[in-house]
Amino acid sequence: MSVDSQAISLVRSSFKSVAAVEDGPERLARTFYSILFARSPETREFFPAAMDVQRDRLVGAIAHVVERLDESDAILEYLAQLGRDHRKYGVTDEHYTAVGNALIEALETFGGAEMWTDEVDSAWRNALAIISAAMMDAANAEDGPPAWSATVIECRPVIKGVAVVRLQLDQTMQYRAGQYVSVQVAARPRMWRYLSPATPYDGTGVLEFHVRQVTGGWVSPVMVNQTAVGDTWVVGSPIGALGIPENSKDLLMIASGTGVAPLRAQILELIRRGNTRKVQLFYSGQHPCDLYDLPHLWKLAEKHPWLTIIPVSEEDENPWWHTEPEPLPPIGMARRIVGKVGKVVTSFGDWAGYDIQVVGSESMVNSTKFRLRAVGIDVDTVRNDPTY
Template identity: 40%
Template sequence: MYSMSRLLKESWALVEEQQDKVAGYFYARMFLSNPQLRDLFPVQMDVQRSRLLGAIVNAVQTVDDPEQFNEYLRSLGRDHRKFHTEPEHYETVGLALLEALRTYGGERWSPEYDQVWRDAYDRISRAMIQGAAEDADNPPFWYAEVVKHERRSRDIAVLTCQPLQPIEYEPGQYLSVETRYQPRLWRMYSSANAQRPDNTIDFHVRAIGAGWVSSALVRKVQTGDLLRLAAPMGSMTLDRQSTRDIVFVAGGTGLAPIKALLEELTKFNRNRWVHLFFGAKDRDDLYDLPALQELASRYPWLQIIPACSDDPGFDGEQGDVSDVITRHGPWDNHDFFVSGSPTMVKATMRTLAGLHVPSVRIKYDAFGDL
């Protein structure tokens, strides 16, 4: 039995430095084979060009661990229903991928490499097709009206949306969002609340430099606009069986899923102490601090620790939130939830490793518009 992981990494190394060219060739072959596929993609292909190829390569290279990734791939298949993806599209994508890899792999690309990519992609596509089929009773996406739009800081907005049909999700999960300003361009945002009787969902959004969707959600979307929301995904959810105390670590709008988990805890928690470390660059970016402090005043088990990394006048913790948590504790018997930018999450994970927190007790969500 060949080592699928070893062969995939070996073969990808042959083309990795040319991946922009690989991506260009990949899309050209895919659209030539099936011109209708072009309509599934956004007008601006510059960002999408690297996104899809990168997602396929990452998925292929994790295929050696089917138990861990099968459910993720099935949920990804459910999510891709928003693109109106059909089973035959997967075959077109797979053939275009293999042709692009062969072309840029050159003389060193072997039949063995060809077969391992074919096998890996086949596993992935079958799992995604299965996930889509299992979700056939649900719509591919939901329409939701923006019923409230608040600017909370220079570049942060909180949107409250009312889906026209109920969406079932677990606190801590995220949904893909599309606006009319950037059609066919979807980005993932976490719900910032637990399920409500009126089914409204809050999203916390920061507009970032080249973020087509985030900028539209913060600066263009208005009350009354309709968004499209795709199926909930993600596993950063509460384990109600655990009796351990909880530490939440949130950076910027990474607060959103943490706030949803907090709301869920208020429904049943009686004996688990909860610490929330909320980090930002300056006090202006601690955009939801008053609401968090009001929550802590009602629930004695909750403690809020805000921190600013670049605001010397802030009357609170100073420094990166990933470092601030080391000044408190001990944390040797806690469940951790970490949410923020990829940089913030990586720094926090390194800190927790240094504090000998077992990785099985850490759930995290690294998000970004790019």
């Protein structure tokens, strides 16, 4: 990636000036889509009728790329993944040009003449050209399907508002344990949601997702409450940087709720590889019942001494609507600890020398990183995928 340091600085500072303005990111996104749809009306069919989630996702994606423009290998791989995933929309090279031009016009409109100098304009055009090229090259080089059709073979509620859904793909899709995919259900066309497979690739074409219903959400309530065996879902290409590191470091995994899925997939992949390195998983939730996958994880830990499971909940009691008894840990397994997961994790030590992954809500990830920083961990080395 040949964006020089001065250009990267201009791109970052101009984008941060947008983010610093009240409602700035939302206004930028609205302006961008208004311009895009006016200049290239055919692109409107790529997006859902309700654009609120899509606007947030756009700003999150831009922020993620802008902050990592100087991380050439990592950001180029991320952009390649996005390019392959965007094939599901039917995006062409001309659409990438239209998107770049619309974003430039939106930024210029938002920033005004004082911010949008010739130097800033040139820096953005150079960066967007490289970004578009990386995505287009990856998309054009891909010979697999633009998306996979999948049939629901099981939908099992595990607690209120959470379901385990298993799908059979129409053809196999290779992915790394820890990655995530975009998913669309028939009842919500063009509304894609990101889910992480909870099992590693095994060549059978079966995917397992752990889906939590989001209050006020458009898609997750349908996935959790209305999915039936035989339904057809559409699945996009795998994305994400999480996964088993190539180094030999011991692993610290920190998960909240359904965030356990990509970490569980990695643990199962490690078992398949005959792992010997130490793996410590802190599995957390608001209530004890949120640790719905704990019995399965305990069984894995009983068979594989290198795996340690530490259950954590912020509350000691379950909500009134959950009446099932809490499972008791097998002999030798850690008992559940009450507290914030970041505080609990750092009470065990400073975790120096571990490869660390954190998966959960944005607030959980940020608070856990704050605690890790306080014990001396360089949080730039803590891995988590974007939370948009």
